[in-house]
């Protein structure tokens with residue numbers, strides 16, 4: 001069944017694993033470092049200006065946010081790698097994310113966001129490794145592509161081929177929540193994983 005993106009609403013925000021909603025439907029999760037564009041991408045997919053809160057202050061809230069999109073949950077995972085996060089906040093992040101992935105949930109696909117402009121951070125590489133080890137299906141969304149001029153983009157594309165060594169088999173999509181580039185392709189992929 002084709003997802004009806006017009007039927008979208010905020011569902012719940014969880015700061016603790018025991019607050020996660022019942023795993024009663026398929027889920028698509030969005031993961032990536034703080035400020036990479038997770039909330040912006042969710043808003044773009046849902047064609048809503050500010051359903052998912054776009055952060056002015058990154059790394060402030062460590063929560064897993066659930067959106068109900070038709071009969072699927074879109075899950076906005078807390079961003080990692082925020083330089084100013086305290087140890088306490090980092091611990092809360094790990095517990096929450098581990099708790100989310102450890103649960104028996106209807107997770108169909110993780111969209112792992114990486115800023116196309118920069119070399120993936122150590123945290124990005126750790127997250128990719130974590131996803132690979134977990135055996136989850138995931139794809140890589142290269143965000144903020146609109147910020148790169150044509151030649152810069154070609155350079156970054158070539159560099160990423162070596163920076164993301166070991167992930168040649170993973171689908172990579174160049175995206176922009178600003179211009180809308182790649183959004184239809186991402187929707188088609190999400191649909192394919194839901195229909196599998």
Ligand SMILES: Nc1nc2c(ncn2[C@@H]2O[C@H](COP(=O)(O)OP(=O)(O)OP(=O)(O)O)[C@@H](O)[C@H]2O)c(=O)[nH]1
Pocket residue numbers: 032033034035036037038039040041053054055056057058059060078079080143144145146147175176177178179
């Ligand atoms: N130019 C451009 N800016 C973007 C894009 N996506 C996000 N941004 C900007 O990047 C900043 C962070 O975006 P968010 O969507 O809040 O990022 P996030 O990953 O949800 O951040 P956290 O919630 O802190 O983890 C905002 O200023 C956005 O406007 C994009 O595709 N292009």
Ligand SMILES: [Mg+2]
Pocket residue numbers: 038039040053054055076
């Ligand atoms: Mg966000």
